[in-house]
Amino acid sequence: MSFDTGLLDLADESPEGLLGFYEDNGWGDGLPLVPPTPERVDAMLAGLGRVDPDEIVATLAPRFGQATRRLVAVNAVLAGCRPEHLPVLVSAVRALGRPELNLRGVNATTHPVAPLLIVHGEVVATGAYNPGLGAFGPGNRANATTGRALRLVLLHVAGAVPGPGDASTQGGPAKYTYCVAENQTATPWESYPASIGVNTPSAVTIHCGEAPHNFHDMESDHPARILDKCASAMASLGQNNAPISQGEYFVALCPEHAATAAAHGWTRRDIASYLFESARLPARTLRAAFDHLAWEPWMHAVGDDASLPLTGSPDNIRVFVCGGAGKHSSVIPSWGMTKSVTLPVEP
Amino acid sequence: MKIYAPDGAIGAPARSLAPSPEVLSGLRIGVLDNGKPNARELMLRAAEQLGSRTGAVLTLVTDKGTGHNAATACSDAVLDRLASDVDVVITGSAD
Numbered sequence: 050m051s052f053d054t055g056l057l058d059l060a061d062e063s064p065e066g067l068l069g070f071y072e073d074n075g076w077g078d079g080l081p082l083v084p085p086t087p088e089r090v091d092a093m094l095a096g097l098g099r100v101d102p103d104e105i106v107a108t109l110a111p112r113f114g115q116a117t118r119r120l121v122a123v124n125a126v127l128a129g130c131r132p133e134h135l136p137v138l139v140s141a142v143r144a145l146g147r148p149e150l151n152l153r154g155v156n157a158t159t160h161p162v163a164p165l166l167i168v169h170g171e172v173v174a175t176g177a178y179n180p181g182l183g184a185f186g187p188g189n190r191a192n193a194t195t196g197r198a199l200r201l202v203l204l205h206v207a208g209a210v211p212g213p214g215d216a217s218t219q220g221g222p223a224k225y226t227y228c229v230a231e232n233q234t235a236t237p238w239e240s241y242p243a244s245i246g247v248n249t250p251s252a253v254t255i256h257c258g259e260a261p262h263n264f265h266d267m268e269s270d271h272p273a274r275i276l277d278k279c280a281s282a283m284a285s286l287g288q289n290n291a292p293i294s295q296g297e298y299f300v301a302l303c304p305e306h307a308a309t310a311a312a313h314g315w316t317r318r319d320i321a322s323y324l325f326e327s328a329r330l331p332a333r334t335l336r337a338a339f340d341h342l343a344w345e346p347w348m349h350a351v352g353d354d355a356s357l358p359l360t361g362s363p364d365n366i367r368v369f370v371c372g373g374a375g376k377h378s379s380v381i382p383s384w385g386m387t388k389s390v391t392l393p394v395e396p
Numbered sequence: 397m398k399i400y401a402p403d404g405a406i407g408a409p410a411r412s413l414a415p416s417p418e419v420l421s422g423l424r425i426g427v428l429d430n431g432k433p434n435a436r437e438l439m440l441r442a443a444e445q446l447g448s449r450t451g452a453v454l455t456l457v458t459d460k461g462t463g464h465n466a467a468t469a470c471s472d473a474v475l476d477r478l479a480s481d482v483d484v485v486i487t488g489s490a491d
Contacts, residue, residue, distance in 0.1 A: 056400060057399055076403065086397060113406055120403075127402060151467065154468065158467060384467075
């Protein structure tokens, strides 16, 4: 039964009744849901202001479902979002539809990739997103429910249901909810969106990658020694970045590591360049590990003794700051055949 | 209680496979390498076996064209060539 057939009757209005009803229809993520009544959906849509609720924001593969603002709001209600989160979610859905993101491939692959939603700018405060301590973790409604709502849109509208629409061999916890906020107040540089030319009060970024890989450095007072640990985490034969050179890495620096880098005059570009130079493996090792290498032409041409980067360009290494006190940062490798998308938050 | 369904309308109708020909004898077989490891070898063997059993002939082996990769779509030029030059296409090896 689809959205355009109208409203559905829910006979058993208990939480278990809704969960069972959705489960029987092949919907939901397995967790309890908030009933998407017309009243709740209208209240959610009020978070967008005066826009057409039935305009299509994106068409999402592999089901090619038409994601209207109203349908996105339905999934936002189900996930437990507040109305102020809906512009973020609508913008994230818009990003999912961009061709360079390759959503069809993201959903079809056996890899455990999940779209990471990064929230930037003023909406971090107005939406009460957590950019600080435990930024990737539980306990904050905005992070948890916006990420969950995006996954529900993928399940319901895109059809990314394990099996027929999502072939991931093992799946992954990031496929439940995967939303974090940039910690701009602790960032010693301009915001991430501004660094790539997106100059708006608020923005969203989608990066389709793995779960975060931690790297820690408790004692170094120079960025190179810290980033050597990041480079070590990046230089793994098990990540898709190894055989696919267009893949990006997102480096989520904690504020203290970022401050150490900035104190030495390092910019984002310096960090990316250093990691491009230091996250390397011998060409011989990479060629021995893979029969198929989706590399830049120049990478195929170098000799076996050359030391090759794990991505084709420093531009593929993206840096943002999140988290709180402590000296743990993380790197998020890519699925590979995808490019991140950053868009303004617009209703 | 009235509630909304969460899935919505579908933008493009799902496409179904063309019906398989009832007789393969004399038909042209194409192999579309989808970029998965060993896909070409597997499908070439399948095409050879099919040809020897039915009288069909392997006449075209191709990859997806520009940007050939398992995770990307086949180029329109290759699809057009397959549509015009062969009668049966073998493709679709997975991991």
